Amino acid sequence: MTTADDNIDYMTDSRAIAVGENLPGCKKRDPIVVADNVTRNFGGISAVDVEHLEIPRHKITALIGPNGAGKTTLFNLLTGFDTPNSGAWTFEGNNIAGVSSYKVARMGMVRTFQLTKVMGKLTVMENMRLGAANQPGERLSRALFKNIWGGREREITKQADGLLEKFKLDAKKDDYAASLSGGQRKLLEMARSLMVRPKLVMLDEPMAGVNPALTQSLLDHIKNLKAEGMTVLFVEHDMNMVRHIADWVVVMAEGRIVAEGPPGEVMKDPAVIDAYLGAHHDVDLGDAQGIRELEAELEADEESIVGTEDAGIIAPEVVEARLEEEEGK
Amino acid sequence: MDFGNILSLALGEIVTPTTAAYALAALGLAVHFGYSGLLNFGQAGFMAVGAYGFAISTLTFKVPFVVGFLIALLCAVIFGLLLGVPTLRLRADYLAIVTIAAAEIIRYIVTTNTLFRVTGSADGLSSFQREFDSFNPFPAGTYIFGWSNREFYVRVVSWVIVILCAVIVWLLMRSPWGRVLKGIREDENAVRSLGKNVYAYKMQALVIGGILGALAGLLFTLPRGSVQPANYATELTFFLWTVLLLGGMSTVLGPIVGAMIFWVVLSLTQNVLAGLIESGAITFLSIVQAGQLRFILVGVALMLLMVFRPQGVFGNKKELAFA
Ligand SMILES: Nc1ncnc2c1ncn2[C@@H]1O[C@H](COP(=O)(O)OP(=O)(O)OP(=O)(O)O)[C@@H](O)[C@H]1O
Ligand SMILES: [Mg+2]
Numbered sequence: 001m002t003t004a005d006d007n008i009d010y011m012t013d014s015r016a017i018a019v020g021e022n023l024p025g026c027k028k029r030d031p032i033v034v035a036d037n038v039t040r041n042f043g044g045i046s047a048v049d050v051e052h053l054e055i056p057r058h059k060i061t062a063l064i065g066p067n068g069a070g071k072t073t074l075f076n077l078l079t080g081f082d083t084p085n086s087g088a089w090t091f092e093g094n095n096i097a098g099v100s101s102y103k104v105a106r107m108g109m110v111r112t113f114q115l116t117k118v119m120g121k122l123t124v125m126e127n128m129r130l131g132a133a134n135q136p137g138e139r140l141s142r143a144l145f146k147n148i149w150g151g152r153e154r155e156i157t158k159q160a161d162g163l164l165e166k167f168k169l170d171a172k173k174d175d176y177a178a179s180l181s182g183g184q185r186k187l188l189e190m191a192r193s194l195m196v197r198p199k200l201v202m203l204d205e206p207m208a209g210v211n212p213a214l215t216q217s218l219l220d221h222i223k224n225l226k227a228e229g230m231t232v233l234f235v236e237h238d239m240n241m242v243r244h245i246a247d248w249v250v251v252m253a254e255g256r257i258v259a260e261g262p263p264g265e266v267m268k269d270p271a272v273i274d275a276y277l278g279a280h281h282d283v284d285l286g287d288a289q290g291i292r293e294l295e296a297e298l299e300a301d302e303e304s305i306v307g308t309e310d311a312g313i314i315a316p317e318v319v320e321a322r323l324e325e326e327e328g329k
Numbered sequence: 330m331d332f333g334n335i336l337s338l339a340l341g342e343i344v345t346p347t348t349a350a351y352a353l354a355a356l357g358l359a360v361h362f363g364y365s366g367l368l369n370f371g372q373a374g375f376m377a378v379g380a381y382g383f384a385i386s387t388l389t390f391k392v393p394f395v396v397g398f399l400i401a402l403l404c405a406v407i408f409g410l411l412l413g414v415p416t417l418r419l420r421a422d423y424l425a426i427v428t429i430a431a432a433e434i435i436r437y438i439v440t441t442n443t444l445f446r447v448t449g450s451a452d453g454l455s456s457f458q459r460e461f462d463s464f465n466p467f468p469a470g471t472y473i474f475g476w477s478n479r480e481f482y483v484r485v486v487s488w489v490i491v492i493l494c495a496v497i498v499w500l501l502m503r504s505p506w507g508r509v510l511k512g513i514r515e516d517e518n519a520v521r522s523l524g525k526n527v528y529a530y531k532m533q534a535l536v537i538g539g540i541l542g543a544l545a546g547l548l549f550t551l552p553r554g555s556v557q558p559a560n561y562a563t564e565l566t567f568f569l570w571t572v573l574l575l576g577g578m579s580t581v582l583g584p585i586v587g588a589m590i591f592w593v594v595l596s597l598t599q600n601v602l603a604g605l606i607e608s609g610a611i612t613f614l615s616i617v618q619a620g621q622l623r624f625i626l627v628g629v630a631l632m633l634l635m636v637f638r639p640q641g642v643f644g645n646k647k648e649l650a651f652a
Contacts, residue, residue, distance in 0.1 A: 119515035
């Protein structure tokens with residue numbers, strides 16, 4: 001890193017993210033993760049087949065794609081929780097293919113799980129403390145001597161208190177994590193991953209099940225992670241969230257990267273619309289008018305889920321509400 | 330029937346070296362299962378390794394007591410590593426299968442006639458405790474419950490060791506190291522994702538619990554002055570699990586009090602039944618059958634316990650709500 005970079009405010013940094021055109025697999029000005037030819041097959045189906053992918057440093061990148069696109073599998077591969085059939089990737093220039101998951105985490109690449117993992121029979125506070133790095137008391141040889149690890153424990157507790165407050169879990173501090181609701185567990189898992197003070201935090205559907213009012217404040221919190229010099233990669237199905245905080249969007253479908261670019265641009269990309277909707281190409285997912293047209297077209301189409309309860313992220317109400325809000329500003 | 334005698338016999342069980350050995354071995358299981366989620370069904374194997382490690386090095390290799398003691402612990406460490414290396418990367422059930430088999434292998438090895446000169450085969454080994462007895466600081470006489478000075482000595486040594494180990498385990502489990510173990514018990518992938526070397530922690534827990542098992546093996550054999558393969562059969566492991574469940578799994582006091590309750594209840598049922606048979610109140614049982622019946626009663630008691638107090642005597646009911 002050059003000295004000039006140190007003076008950059010990452011919140012307002014508007015230099016181009018990609019070098020050259022925003023094509024799938026394009027080179028980045030300053031990548032933190034670079035992956036090449038990563039493939040993973042599950043008995044015939046190719047769950048992940050990524051030719052080239054670079055994650056930009058100090059940016060928030062969204063990884064989107066329909067169900068079964070291979071997003072979670074890619075997370076598992078990159079963080080050492082699964083073994084690829086082929087491929088190599090680097091984190092901050094170090095080759096980490098085949099490195100065990102805990103070492104990857106120690107290097108500063110920390111992930112959360114789509115199926116939330118909290119330690120149920122530990123309190124919320126103990127869950128948080130477990131996340132902290134550099135606690136000498138975690139070594140067997142020092143564990144008996146509280147005078148060695150007590151000081152660090154106090155620092156950790158202070159850090160945890162701060163995070164719990166931001167994630168609105170401070171009142172639950174002394175409860176067992178098993179007593180938390182689904183959304184609260186998501187929050188705890190995310191807060192816990194931040195205890196590690198990662199360089200890159202990878203969140204698998206962090207907002208699934210979190211109520212909208214809290215989502216807003218958490219989105220701001222995620223944005224602020226950038227100011228602290230962190231890089232964020234997250235998987236999300238909620239397009240509003242993606243537009244709201246992502247600097248860059250990577251779209252996966254059937255294991256491949258099909259599009260990349262800034263959110264506004266990607267949502268107009270025919271390849272993306274194709275991936276999500278199949279045949280209905282001529283529509284802009286980021287445009288209220290386009291959505292309304294699509295709704296009319298799809299409601300007439302019997303195979304489509306639009307107009308039914310399953311519409312999810314492409315439900316017109318969802319997209320329109322957000323768009324109108326933006327127009328109003 | 331002499332109830333006073335039956336009661337004092339039962340109370341005497343609370344502090345026997347055997348009770349101490351059970352408490353210590355169950356404490357090892359608490360480290361394994363209660364705190365780390367490791368399913369060890371071969372704790373009897375660890376006890377046998379400790380007992381034979383000491384007896385063989387003392388008798389065959391004529392090493393001094395302290396060296397024999399250290400060899401016994403070293404054997405337990407090696408046994409733990411042997412079991413852990415192939416299984417701890419796999420799912421929890423594999424460790425259970427391997428430990429139960431390994432404990433049986435140990436028992437068969439020491440029973441084979443080929444090794445008679447070293448292990449004494451089915452007869453076992455004896456007379457290895459002389460040096461231990463020579464450390465006895467108490468002059469001849471009777472102590473407290475009419476114990477001889479040797480009986481008093483082995484009780485003091487046994488319980489000092491149990492208390493020392495309990496304090497160490499308690500200190501370890503409230504430390505950040507213990508927190509990582511408890512995290513692994515809950516979800517090892519989550520702990521991995523936070524940058525902890527889960528495999529190393531599991532190995533440390535397996536070895537520490539195993540060392541406690543080997544120490545328990547020593548407490549079991551030194552007072553008797555003999556070690557026999559029949560004492561280390563699979564049922565011993567299951568008695569230890571009973572003790573652990575009785576007392577509460579993720580506690581330090583649980584296994585100790587569990588062992589006391591276990592032996593008091595065994596003694597009470599045995600002596601009450603024997604008294605009833607002698608006085609003619611029960612005619613359909615022989616004394617031998619009564620001895621067997623009490624183990625059936627232990628099983629029934631364990632079932633009732635699981636139904637009415639599944640967390641054990643010292644367990645935390647709140648924890649169980651989320652099991
Ligand atoms: N352990 C596994 N065994 C077999 N197939 C698997 C396994 N894990 C994932 N797959 C398959 O790989 C494909 C990609 O799954 P993945 O979980 O990565 O999707 P995803 O993009 O995260 O989807 P979602 O948005 O629903 O979470 C799916 O077709 C899935 O069935
Ligand atoms: Mg997924």
